[in-house]
Amino acid sequence: MKLRENVPISTLTTMRLGGSARYVAEVHNLAEVKEAYDFARENSLPVYPLGSGSNTIGRDEGFPGLIILNRLKGMEVIEETSDDVLVRSAGGEIWDDFVKFCTDRGYSGIEAMSGIPGTVGAAPVQNIGAYGQSLSNTLDHIEVYDTKEREMIILGHDELKMRYRKTILNTEEAGRYFVTAITLRLENFEHLEPPFYNSLQKYLDEHKITEYSPTNIRNAVLAIRGDKLPDPAVQPSAGSFFKNVQLSPEEAEVARTNGYKVYKKSDGSFTLNSGWLIEEAGLKGKQFHNFQVSDKASLILINVNAKSYHELDQVRSEIIKTVFEKSGYKLEQEPVEIPSTGFSERDTRPASQNSQPRGKSANEQELV
Ligand SMILES: Cc1cc2nc3c(=O)[nH]c(=O)nc-3n(C[C@H](O)[C@H](O)[C@H](O)COP(=O)(O)OP(=O)(O)OC[C@H]3O[C@@H](n4cnc5c(N)ncnc54)[C@H](O)[C@@H]3O)c2cc1C
Missing domain, CATH: 3.30.43.10 (Uridine Diphospho-n-acetylenolpyruvylglucosamine Reductase, domain 2)
Structure with missing residues (x-):
């Protein structure tokens, strides 16, 4: 080690x-x-x-x-039939390398999640997703080190209670399991059926792409993301910095009456696009406290030259205040912070967040 x-x-x-x-x-x-x-x-x-x-x-x-x-490290095909396939990746692999490994072989189910930064091991923690696909759709099981029982075990899909950007790994059991590998069940279909997620379909139509292979979908997604999202290696960011605003049916009705565009999610709940609220508040592209609100995707906060968390604190407060004054909605941060207490064996949740499970501040939406 x-x-x-x-x-x-x-x-x-x-x-x-x-x-x-x-x-x-x-x-x-x-x-x-x-x-x-x-x-x-x-x-x-x-x-x-x-x-x-x-x-x-x-x-x-x-x-x-x-x-x-x-x-x-390590990626492998475990089992393949003419219909589906089981693929396994160790947790330290780069997620996008794993997507490529799968699309190169004609396997489908995760191609729309091409280009999401990060490791395979973190992917199930917040149930990553993009362009209409999420990990929960294909995840079969994960291999973990259980820090409580001090043993390697397998957790099946259902045990993870996967929902929108939440699983037991970032809520009630946060810190208990170290993800060492994941196994997905993908389809062995080279030809995917449209329609695809709106913006993806639009790109395919505009570029006259009619052969819907996993690789072509992957390349389209990479092109769209490359155009819109800052590359963290060049422009430091943590992706989407604010969660979309979650609304009850009653709140959604009020928002609609006030002229806001409200989206209904597949689980029946309602959401307001925080990027749009930021734009409406006149902050798109604005640079302050050594950060910049991206001029392409307003949910992304780019670290232009900030050296301290204090600067982030200032820019975050200013954005939240400005958006609140303009719209009446209070934005909440999406990325997690390393708590000074970390995780210990007796209490697997960070002490600073015991009264509010980490899932509450976990990711709430896709960037795209
Ligand atoms: C530009 C940009 C675009 C993004 N786009 C998307 C998107 O489209 N969709 C999306 O869902 N996300 C998106 N994200 C967020 C991010 O890519 C995902 O959350 C990704 O899964 C994080 O992987 P990571 O390895 O960097 O995780 P880290 O930031 O290292 O860790 C994230 C959390 O997982 C825990 N964790 C990490 N590894 C393990 C492990 N092995 N076992 C247990 N817990 C672990 C950490 O403790 C932490 O709480 C984006 C981020 C950026 C910067």
């Missing part, structure tokens, strides 16, 4: 903020995962698992414990 001391969290996260982590361990196999948790236990250190840090923000005070970086 590779162990480093006093590592800036800003170098481990795509928003590029955060003081030092006391220890950082890179784990490359199952023995090292266990070794890392044993090290934390023996030294009474809180633990925080991390993949690519693309949905995580570090704070200036850093983290007094052990960050475990998932670097487990």
Whole structure:
């Protein structure tokens, strides 16, 4: 197990903020995962698992414990019939590499999630999704290290209680399981059936793409995302910075009466596009406190030159206040923050969030 001391969290996260982590361990196999948790236990250190840090923000005070970086590698086809296929990937693989692995072989079910940053191991945590697909549609099971029982186990799809951007991994059991691998059941169909998600269909029509293979859909999604979303390697961000506003049916009715465009989600609930609220408040493209509200996708906050969490705090407060004054809606942050307490064995939820499960602040919407 590779162990480093006093590592800036800003170098481990795509928003590029955060003081030092006391220890950082890179784990490359199952023995090292266990070794890392044993090290934390023996030294009474809180633990925080991390993949690519693309949905995580570090704070200036850093983290007094052990960050475990998932670097487990390997992708394989486990079983294939003429209809479907079981594919497995270790948690430290890059999600988009896994999508390519699957589309290259003509397997379908995750092609619309091409280009989502991050690792395979983090994908089930918030049940990632984009362009009408979400991981829950194809996930068969995950392999995890159970830090409570100190053993490797398998959790089936149903045990994860996957819903919109939430699973037990970021709500009631947050911190308990370290995801070491996932297995998906994909379709073995080279030709997909339209219609696709609106903006994707529009792109396909405009570009006269009529052969709907997983690879063609993947390439279309990558092109759309590339045009709209900042590459975190070039423009630091944590993706969508605010959740869409969730509304009850009564609130949705009031919003409609007040001229707001309300969307009905597949589960029957209602949502208001926060990016649109930000635009309406005149903040699209605005640069302040060394951050910029993206001029292409208003939900994205780009770190232009900020060095401290304090600057993020200022820009966040200003956006929330301006949007509230303009619309009456209070925006909530989407990316998770590394809590100074991390996860310990007795209580798998961060102490700072015990009264409010982490799922409440987990991702709520797609960017696209
Ligand atoms: C530009 C941009 C665009 C994005 N677009 C989308 C999108 O379209 N759809 C979407 O759903 N998301 C999107 N995201 C968010 C992000 O890509 C996903 O949340 C992704 O799954 C995060 O992966 P990661 O490895 O970077 O996770 P991290 O940020 O490292 O971790 C995220 C959370 O998962 C936990 N975690 C990480 N690894 C493990 C593990 N092995 N075991 C247990 N817990 C773990 C962490 O503790 C943390 O709470 C976007 C982000 C960016 C920057």
